[in-house]
Amino acid sequence: MGVSGPGRREFLKLGAAAATSAALCPYPVFARGAAPKVVVIGGGFAGASCARALRKIDPAIAVTLVEPNPTFTACPFSNNVVAGLRELSAQQFTYERVAADGITIARTTATAVDPAARSVTLADGARLPYDRLVMAPGIDIRWGALPGYDEAASATMPHAWRAGEQTLLLRRQLEAMPDGGVVVISAPANPFRCPPGPYERASLIAHFLKTRKPRSKLIVLDAKDVFSKQRLFQQAWADLYPGLIEWVSLSRGGAVTAVDPATRTFVTDFDRHKADVGNVIPPQKAGRIAEVAGVADRSGWCPIDPVTFESRLQPSIHVIGDAAIAGAMPKSAFAANSQAKTCAVVVARLLTGAAPSDPKLINTCYSLIAPDYGISVAGVYEPSGGQLAEVKGAGGVSPAGAPRETRAAEAVLAEAWFRTITAEVFG
Amino acid sequence: MGRFLVAAIGVASIAATAVVSADPPAGAVSCSGCHATSARVTTPVPRLIGVDKAAIVKAMREFRSGQRAGTVMDRIAKGFTDDEIRAIAAWYAGQK
Numbered sequence: 001m002g003v004s005g006p007g008r009r010e011f012l013k014l015g016a017a018a019a020t021s022a023a024l025c026p027y028p029v030f031a032r033g034a035a036p037k038v039v040v041i042g043g044g045f046a047g048a049s050c051a052r053a054l055r056k057i058d059p060a061i062a063v064t065l066v067e068p069n070p071t072f073t074a075c076p077f078s079n080n081v082v083a084g085l086r087e088l089s090a091q092q093f094t095y096e097r098v099a100a101d102g103i104t105i106a107r108t109t110a111t112a113v114d115p116a117a118r119s120v121t122l123a124d125g126a127r128l129p130y131d132r133l134v135m136a137p138g139i140d141i142r143w144g145a146l147p148g149y150d151e152a153a154s155a156t157m158p159h160a161w162r163a164g165e166q167t168l169l170l171r172r173q174l175e176a177m178p179d180g181g182v183v184v185i186s187a188p189a190n191p192f193r194c195p196p197g198p199y200e201r202a203s204l205i206a207h208f209l210k211t212r213k214p215r216s217k218l219i220v221l222d223a224k225d226v227f228s229k230q231r232l233f234q235q236a237w238a239d240l241y242p243g244l245i246e247w248v249s250l251s252r253g254g255a256v257t258a259v260d261p262a263t264r265t266f267v268t269d270f271d272r273h274k275a276d277v278g279n280v281i282p283p284q285k286a287g288r289i290a291e292v293a294g295v296a297d298r299s300g301w302c303p304i305d306p307v308t309f310e311s312r313l314q315p316s317i318h319v320i321g322d323a324a325i326a327g328a329m330p331k332s333a334f335a336a337n338s339q340a341k342t343c344a345v346v347v348a349r350l351l352t353g354a355a356p357s358d359p360k361l362i363n364t365c366y367s368l369i370a371p372d373y374g375i376s377v378a379g380v381y382e383p384s385g386g387q388l389a390e391v392k393g394a395g396g397v398s399p400a401g402a403p404r405e406t407r408a409a410e411a412v413l414a415e416a417w418f419r420t421i422t423a424e425v426f427g
Numbered sequence: 428m429g430r431f432l433v434a435a436i437g438v439a440s441i442a443a444t445a446v447v448s449a450d451p452p453a454g455a456v457s458c459s460g461c462h463a464t465s466a467r468v469t470t471p472v473p474r475l476i477g478v479d480k481a482a483i484v485k486a487m488r489e490f491r492s493g494q495r496a497g498t499v500m501d502r503i504a505k506g507f508t509d510d511e512i513r514a515i516a517a518w519y520a521g522q523k
Binding site: 053057334337338341342344345349357358359360361362364376378379380382391393394395396398406409410412413416417419420421423424427 | 450451453454456457458459460461462463464465467468469470471472498499502503504505506507511
């Protein structure tokens with residue numbers, strides 16, 4: 001149990017004092033004052049899910065969602081957009097239904113957080129007071145962490161790791177590339193958003209090349225020796241795209257030490273790879289506001305309590321989604337949604353003075369290797385040793401050597417998952 | 428008077444318990460990532476809201492033991508105890 005923060009004892013005291021009137025007042029702590037205020041920063045899978053779940057659990061909570069973009073562009077399935085299998089519009093969602101739940105949407109950027117005063121400062125200088133703050137800022141690129149890769153370089157060598165214009169740029173470059181060209185993808189060291197993402201992208205680009213530009217080649221330069229669903233990916237690559245994908249692991253010199261955007265060159269310790277299309281999946285960190293609020297540690301990510309998702313660095317601030325250090329849970333949309341709903345239950349309980357109970361969380365993550373070839377990884381998680389740990393004996397990846405019908409069924413389930421989760425978060 | 432107070436406190440604690448037990452049990456909120464809550468979503472994955480408790484318990488136990496073939500539920504069910512499965516099933520059965 002990791003309940004912390006100066007407000008905790010006061011909540012308990014008030015909760016006990018108000019207990020005798022519980023039958024008449026469902027919200028004892030705030031029965032005599034204003035409605036409890038929760039501010040959520042970030043309107044992605046984590047933030048929007050949490051804001052809506054809070055309103056559903058307790059309509060008396062005043063929820064404000066701080067999100068500058070009028071449209072959310074989802075990353076899951078954006079590799080299909082890269083490969084020309086899907087339009088970007090299928091990835092885009094508005095906040096109309098979120099607002100219709102009675103959530104106030106502040107369409108601006110949060111520029112500062114004052115944990116002592118419990119307020120969020122917005123770009124226009126306005127201050128939003130909160131009883132509890134939920135931060136779901138997603139990721140930022142660590143510009144400059146890979147020498148040569150700054151924001152300007154991403155106009156020539158797209159990262160396409162935050163979906164939108166970058167996704168379309170990578171797609172246009174692939175479409176413009178002559179047959180016989182070389183595509184290079186660089187994958188970062190852990191941790192990063194969507195662990196199987198680079199390999200799904202390699203797979204779907206290989207599908208594009210095989211059908212449209214069959215004399216071309218794809219090289220994946222990796223800063224790791226092992227990756228998510230590795231055996232399944234490599235088996236499928238051998239079956240579907242023989243000789244097309246070359247994966248260069250860390251121990252074989254795959255770590256990229258610099259890039260030259262002028263010549264689209266990837267530099268490694270032993271080699272230089274000149275690409276016709278270069279996709280740099282760069283090192284990442286929690287979204288900038290996490291650092292400003294003081295909830296990110298030196299790793300760039302946010303340590304949290306595994307029961308409450310409360311920051312280990314600042315009281316009354318909860319961090320969910322890709323920005324959080326969630327132990328064994330990967331940085332996936334499913335995990336973000338699972339954390340968000342669990343966190344909403346905890347926040348609602350803390351606001352009424354009730355103690356949180358140990359949660360159990362789930363992740364399910366599909367990857368497509370071809371439009372009709374899906375694989376998955378699943379996991380169940382619980383607090384253990386101060387972290388969210390995998391429940392032993394559960395979870396794992398799709399079976400190796402399964403028939404194509406199984407892979408086709410998982411491709412159908414992958415699309416169903418996307419429709420289901422986006423309907424819950426934005427629909 | 429004394430009896431009235433005792434009765435009032437009794438009501439209060441029952442109400443407090445009811446508020447607490449209305450919270451979803453551990454793991455329950457994660458299911459809707461795949462099991463749609465909206466009837467408008469087209470999916471082969473069954474909805475759980477309002478489903479008979481015994482049917483959910485049976486399915487989870489069969490997934491867990493391998494009696495029932497699954498794509499991911501065989502892997503996920505292994506992470507839940509009998510008590511947890513019963514609590515989740517009861518909660519979904521009671522949802523509208």
